[in-house]
Amino acid sequence: MSLGLYLLVGFIKSFIIINVYLVVFAYTVWAERKVLGHIQNRWGPTKVGPFGLLQPIADGVKLLFKEDMTPPFVYQPIFTIAPVLALVMSLMSVAVIPIAPALHLFGYDIPMQVTDINIGLLFILGVTSIGVYGIALAGWSSNSKYAMLGGLRASAQMISYEASLGLSLIGVLIMSGSFSLQEIVHQQEGFFWGFIPNWNIFRGQFFGFFLYIIAAYAETNRVPFDLPEAESELGGGYHTEYSSMKWSMFFMAEYHNMITVACLATLLFLGGWSGPVIGPPILHTLLPLAWFCLKVAFFLFIYIWVRGTMPRFRYDQLMAFGWKVLLPLAILNVVVTAFFVAWFS
Amino acid sequence: MPENYYIRYLPLVLHLVAALLIALPVLVLTTLIGRRKKFAQKMQAYECGITPTGDTRGRFSVKFYLVGMLFILFDVEAVFLYPWAIILKELKMFGFWEMLVYIGVVLVGFFYIVKKGAIDWGETARVSVENV
Amino acid sequence: MELVLFWVFAAICIGGAINLLAQKHPINSALSLVVVMASLAVEYLLLGAEFVAAVQVIIYAGAIMVLFIFVIMLLNAGEEPHGGKTSLVAKLVGLPALGILAVMLVWALTAQAGGSVAVAGAEPGPPQVIARLLFNDFLLPFEVTSVLVLIAIMGAVVLAAPLQPHHAAKILAAQAGEGGQS
Numbered sequence: 141m142s143l144g145l146y147l148l149v150g151f152i153k154s155f156i157i158i159n160v161y162l163v164v165f166a167y168t169v170w171a172e173r174k175v176l177g178h179i180q181n182r183w184g185p186t187k188v189g190p191f192g193l194l195q196p197i198a199d200g201v202k203l204l205f206k207e208d209m210t211p212p213f214v215y216q217p218i219f220t221i222a223p224v225l226a227l228v229m230s231l232m233s234v235a236v237i238p239i240a241p242a243l244h245l246f247g248y249d250i251p252m253q254v255t256d257i258n259i260g261l262l263f264i265l266g267v268t269s270i271g272v273y274g275i276a277l278a279g280w281s282s283n284s285k286y287a288m289l290g291g292l293r294a295s296a297q298m299i300s301y302e303a304s305l306g307l308s309l310i311g312v313l314i315m316s317g318s319f320s321l322q323e324i325v326h327q328q329e330g331f332f333w334g335f336i337p338n339w340n341i342f343r344g345q346f347f348g349f350f351l352y353i354i355a356a357y358a359e360t361n362r363v364p365f366d367l368p369e370a371e372s373e374l375g376g377g378y379h380t381e382y383s384s385m386k387w388s389m390f391f392m393a394e395y396h397n398m399i400t401v402a403c404l405a406t407l408l409f410l411g412g413w414s415g416p417v418i419g420p421p422i423l424h425t426l427l428p429l430a431w432f433c434l435k436v437a438f439f440l441f442i443y444i445w446v447r448g449t450m451p452r453f454r455y456d457q458l459m460a461f462g463w464k465v466l467l468p469l470a471i472l473n474v475v476v477t478a479f480f481v482a483w484f485s
Numbered sequence: 486m487p488e489n490y491y492i493r494y495l496p497l498v499l500h501l502v503a504a505l506l507i508a509l510p511v512l513v514l515t516t517l518i519g520r521r522k523k524f525a526q527k528m529q530a531y532e533c534g535i536t537p538t539g540d541t542r543g544r545f546s547v548k549f550y551l552v553g554m555l556f557i558l559f560d561v562e563a564v565f566l567y568p569w570a571i572i573l574k575e576l577k578m579f580g581f582w583e584m585l586v587y588i589g590v591v592l593v594g595f596f597y598i599v600k601k602g603a604i605d606w607g608e609t610a611r612v613s614v615e616n617v
Numbered sequence: 618m619e620l621v622l623f624w625v626f627a628a629i630c631i632g633g634a635i636n637l638l639a640q641k642h643p644i645n646s647a648l649s650l651v652v653v654m655a656s657l658a659v660e661y662l663l664l665g666a667e668f669v670a671a672v673q674v675i676i677y678a679g680a681i682m683v684l685f686i687f688v689i690m691l692l693n694a695g696e697e698p699h700g701g702k703t704s705l706v707a708k709l710v711g712l713p714a715l716g717i718l719a720v721m722l723v724w725a726l727t728a729q730a731g732g733s734v735a736v737a738g739a740e741p742g743p744p745q746v747i748a749r750l751l752f753n754d755f756l757l758p759f760e761v762t763s764v765l766v767l768i769a770i771m772g773a774v775v776l777a778a779p780l781q782p783h784h785a786a787k788i789l790a791a792q793a794g795e796g797g798q799s
Contacts, residue, residue, distance in 0.1 A: 277644070303556055590766070591770075594767040
């Protein structure tokens with residue numbers, strides 16, 4: 141494949157996956173409202189389209205036509221850049237996520253991800269850590285008390301849990317011996333003892349899985365760790381002074397990060413696209429993709445379920461939990477996993 | 486397929502361009518459409534409808550700074566663990582022991598933090614100041 | 618191709634560095650530094666050091682610069698005044714120093730242009746290569762960094778730890794004493 145064609149294919153894949161992300165984002169919001177509605181014994185959106193399915197589009201149009209207000213007291217350049225930074229960084233991490241095995245098309249092997257790099261997992265961690273700027277800068281540049289407190293809280297919370305997040309992934313790295321997400325998924329194919337899937341969650345990373353999920357919930361500022369936007373005390377938190385599409389960029393970034401977390405949990409712990417594949421060749425292409433989407437949808441559902449169930453932490457509880465409970469447990473997980481892997485290899 | 490490894494990273498640059506192609510037009514569109522109406526109350530900072538008082542840029546707890554520093558240190562620890570994790574199967578028990586020493590030393594620092602109360606927020610921290 | 622990318626990102630890097638110095642607002646300077654860090658990561662990538670590039674982003678751009686931003690947020694740092702009179706010492710010492718630095722740079726570049734310099738373990742490759750080097754050949758330096766991290770943790774806590782009750786009592790007593798005298 142020539143370089144030009146290679147880059148063109150890459151760009152097309154980027155374009156497709158980004159648009160898929162936007163659609164998934166829209167329908168995650170719809171699903172969230174619907175599921176939360178049913179948890180709270182109401183209907184959720186029903187008016188726009190069948191089952192309220194067109195609601196996200198209506199919301200999008202509404203947000204676009206809202207007044208884009210830049211208050212006079214903000215620090216203008218950073219105030220404008222911050223939402224773009226948050227959104228772009230949330231879209232960057234999807235580039236290395238493989239959603240299905242490589243596709244054979246016109247005689248080429250086309251990997252079903254924008255690009256497969258040796259340091260895929262580290263790339264996602266790096267992009268996530270840069271994503272903190274979007275929130276910290278939004279809070280700071282707004283020059284408003286709620287936004288400032290929300291931004292400070294959010295960034296302190298995100299960096300606190302980022303340490304645990306990084307450490308919780310080390311168990312998986314020990315099992316797979318590679319940073320490439322393709323490679324990590326390939327390691328998890330097949331079965332042991334004849335019937336249990338060879339997924340990391342069943343291969344001793346059960347504990348690491350929960351550490352990852354907890355740290356990732358805090359990292360994406362979701363319930364029960366949604367202190368930064370605790371509406372009863374801080375208004376909207378870091379995006380208090382934002383309106384219209386700039387506000388929705390933060391909203392999109394939050395949901396994109398949720399989807400990335402769900403994808404990563406699927407790839408690292410639940411074997412990615414692996415699952416029973418039967419039938420004609422066309423199904424061999426489509427079923428892995430379906431398995432992947434199903435697993436991601438499952439994680440997104442858990443996100444919503446948790447939101448409908450859990451109360452919010454207090455800030456001192458949040459910090460104490462992150463540093464005094466999660467971090468030591470993550471280190472313990474590393475040591476125990478390392479001992480067993482080193483002993484039996 | 487390209488044989489140079491760095492070619493694999495080029496699509497990431499294009500991906501950044503694609504992401505910006507989504508974000509920037511949205512930013513421009515939203516400033517172009519949508520009605521604008523300014524009045525004094527709207528131009529105030531939002532503080533639940535009460536007229537804002539005081540300065541935003543007050544002084545904040547030094548705890549935030551401490552959390553930032555501790556994060557760097559534990560991030561450095563985690564970064565050392567990454568390359569170790571992917572070759573542990575080659576290093577075998579030798580690798581386990583060398584990392585146990587490393588983690589042990591860092592854990593001493595961790596217990597020091599906990600005992601000093603450096604990560605106590607709220608209740609516990611308040612009590613220790615009130616007891617003065 | 619490689620060379621073009623190198624020059625593009627080198628230009629971004631130097632542009633970011635100059636912008637860092639030229640900006641008046643500390644937050645703009647901090648963000649320029651993030652740009653410098655990120656473009657350095659790309660340069661590492663072009664050298665074949667994938668892992669180092671990732672670490673550059675995670676540690677420098679992701680952790681250390683966040684601390685910078687925190688400090689700017691916490692200290693309420695505003696625009697700093699530029700211009701006005703520069704001190705005589707700065708002119709007398711700075712300009713010759715700049716000249717010496719430039720000469721040294723030119724000398725270093727021309728002297729080493731011919732032969733390439735091989736550094737221990739500088740072969741490009743996947744992260745496994747650097748991992749093998751780090752945990753076999755450079756084991757002692759690696760273990761020593763753990764002591765370094767420990768010292769840094771203690772330093773951070775000593776500098777920014779919450780007030781211990783007995784210290785607070787002393788400070789309060791001292792303040793009361795001063796108040797009485799004045």
